[in-house]
Amino acid sequence: MKIAKTIDEIRMIVTEATMFDKKVGFVPTMGALHAGHISLIKKAKQQCEFVVVSIFVNPTQFGPTEDLNKYPKPFDADIAICKSNGADAVFAPSAEEMYPERNLTWVNVEKLSEPLCGKSRPTHFRGVATVCAKLFNIVQPDIAFFGQKDAQQVIIIKRMVADLNMPMRIAVCPIVREPDGLAMSSRNKYLNAAERKDAPLLYASLQEAQLLINGGECKSAFITEQMKKILNISKLAEIDYISIVNADTLEEIEEIKGKVLIALAVKMPSARLIDNIMLDVE
16 A cells, blocks of 8 residues: 655646556545444445545635634554555545645535535535636546535535546435444544533434334424424434535425435534434325
8 A cells, every 4th residue: 555645746646556457446535434434445446446545634624713723633544544455545644735725716516515514614625626626627637525424514525526627426324323323433532521411412313303203294393393302302412503405405305305414423522523414204
């Protein structure tokens, strides 16, 4: 496995692979790799002959009061995970390599960036879309692999790729969960024992929503209220949002029908957690 720290290095490595007609899979990450990331690497290995993993904590997607400086960076452990799971190359640039000057060019996917997490993190998805556009331009993959946990991010990136005619495909892989249902996240490491005990309530509330819908309930307001009751069991959790939206447009819906995304964000004292489920309702 090769490790590249510069744009020129990773471009040369990928060019060598494509000379042998190898399909390039790409897994963009911010490091602190866990079982969810491993599932993406393995899926990429199944579909592509050459797999690149990026490890880059992107400063432009963090707000001024967010956790950029304390975001976990276990680089040696991440490299070992990439190597043991079959990655062919790791691209691990510095912030100076990715942003050598003050950035003046931004990718902003309108409308899709505004609801859900965009309400409390107004500059977040501009940073995400911009760094993904840069990474896609640098690595030039055939397929990029993302996890469904970051549902809004995935929808935004898919739209960016379509709108900008990028010659690649976005593959969306299922959420990987802890045995108690908590969605895998690098930020789970922040949780103390009491917060970790309450964290599975996010998935429990989503399961309740699915049960209600399967039982014939179609009113979003009622479902949202039942989800709140479950989340409010925790004295530590502060609900940021619970939204039931059209899975393509992210517009809120009053009645459950068609392709639906049920998404929520909860602030614990130590970390902000997100989760979601996607349903296709007749």
